[in-house]
Amino acid sequence: MKLQKKQAMVGWGFVSSGALLIFIFYFYPIIRAFVLSFQTGVGVNMQYAGLFNYRRLLTDNLFKTSLTNVFIYLVLQVPVMLTLALILANLLNDRTLKYRGFFRTVIFLPCATSLVSYAIIFRSMFALDGLVNALLMNLNLLAQPINWIGHPWTARLLIVFALTWRWTGYNMIFYLSGLQNIDHSIYEAAMIDGAGGIDRFTKITIPLLKPIILLTTIISTNGTIQLFDETMNITNGGPANSTLSVSQYIYKLSFHYSPRFGYAAAISFIIFIIVAFLAFIQMKVGDQR
């Protein structure tokens, strides 16, 4: 008995530093953000203001714009990317495929680039006097260069392209690992019954991968809601805030204009609730498996 108690104590020694750091750098700040969201003031001179910040949120058009933008990215980008990732994973799961390792590595490679770096590469390729316009004009597909980052919808589309380039391979890896867990004999049985390639994909692969598809959907949704590096470096939120993301708005409120920490904290807290809600669904989904 004494030994067991001693071991339990040693166990606390192992876990204490990790647990303590998480309490200091995650739980304490989120409580602080909650408290801050009821205060107003500039910089560090803060006063209690009740629900003022939250009421202000309801009439803040820029907040609505940033939230709408994020949902536009979500609706346009996530389905396209996940479908592509699923098709690619399905093709690469074929054991008779030649150069399988090469294809996998190359399609996965964009994941090794930092968000800022690839954002800058895309911004440069799609600049007004950039490569894409030059190529399209040389091929006589365009008479005038397109000002990609100068119009709301082309700018949003550019961000969607960029996000798809960076994250498709990432999601493909999830699907590939899921596919490897599917027993090959299921496919063989289906082939004997005369199921074609498309039938096998829609009636076996997709239903069996459903939990992973849900998981990747939630991860991507989560990531999109917290989008920052890309909009900051591809379009800087422009033109006229039409690509501004919520995180970027929080950043600008806190560090660009005169610092409004209280109001920014109120927005942060809304984001926290959205993300926590999504994570809750993720855990529920995880439990069902």
Place this chain on the structure above:
Amino acid sequence: MKMNMPTPAIEDKRMTKRKVLKGGKYTFLCLAAFLSLFPLLWMLVSATNKSVDVITGRLIPGFYLGENLKTLLAKANLPRVFWNSLRNASVATIASLIVCSLAGYGFEVYHDRKKDFLMGILLLSMMVPFAAIMIPLFMMFGRLNLLNTTAAFVLPTTSTAFLIFLFRQSTRSFPKEIIEAARIEGMKEFGIFFRMYIPIMKSTFATAAVITFMNAWNSYLWPLIIMQKEDSKTMPLLISNLIAGYTIDYGVLMLAVTLSILPTVLIFLILQKNFADGIISSIR
């Protein structure tokens, strides 16, 4: 019997269909591979070209690499910035690996009801988006007078529920007999961890190191807030600054981007399996 045999014409049709399908597959994969590689190849090529050539769409390497490097060195304190990134990311990796492996091992080997409960609480921290806590964190480090320091860069992400969870899960495959045997031989509990566990779990440590190093090297929003002094800037901040001006020197910019991508791409190519393992560890 003969009637059931497929006629040569049908067999022929099937063969062509299969061939077309296979051709389509490879075309699709080649296109995907090309699109994945192209931006990176363009970046490499552009790093060796003059800005004018980059924007007019030159796709072959040039001779301006040296010139671009000279301009870049004049514009920014490149060695200092690269060193900052390397130091911050290395310290972050080592600190994270020590703290999270200890905790993950502790939560598994000495688990009881209280510790399981604590682990459940810690997992909740994965729900906290960084944007929601950056302002309190910034104020905290400001008050501690730690802005512009490696400590401020490293501390908030030293302990993550994700890594603790990763180590806890992989500790399950660590044979308990080894721990028992080592105890009988009189080894101390921490001794078992450092002398038996770490050497055996090398590949888990490699996976955790790859993920942590890449995240730290690529980190942008947090250093953007806390690294206000010129000599504390990191690579992502440097390249992000290069696009701030009115005229952008694309050759120089792409060289800087190449330098910021190089370390992580090398790690990726060498430790690809560990990187993939780290990503998908959340579904196991």
